[in-house]
Amino acid sequence: YIKDHMLLIIFNNGVRKTVDLQNELEKGVFRPLKDKEYFQKFHISANTVEWENGADFAPEYLYSLPSVVL
Numbered sequence: 001y002i003k004d005h006m007l008l009i010i011f012n013n014g015v016r017k018t019v020d021l022q023n024e025l026e027k028g029v030f031r032p033l034k035d036k037e038y039f040q041k042f043h044i045s046a047n048t049v050e051w052e053n054g055a056d057f058a059p060e061y062l063y064s065l066p067s068v069v070l
Contacts, residue, residue: 005022006020017062019062029055
């Protein structure tokens with residue numbers, strides 16, 4: 001976790017990306033993640049970023065996102 005809705009992801013191939021997921025939280029199961037405290041309660045399951053409500057982002061999708069420059 002970096003801040004707000006940003007995560008630092010380190011992929012199996014060594015690539016490091018800071019991704020901002022704020023724009024991905026508008027619909028369905030992702031809406032609760034708009035709450036920053038809830039967003040921070042993610043875990044990694046089978047190489048996927050996941051939350052207890054079932055929301056998840058596949059590593060392939062995260063890899064396709066542009067890296068945010070801080």
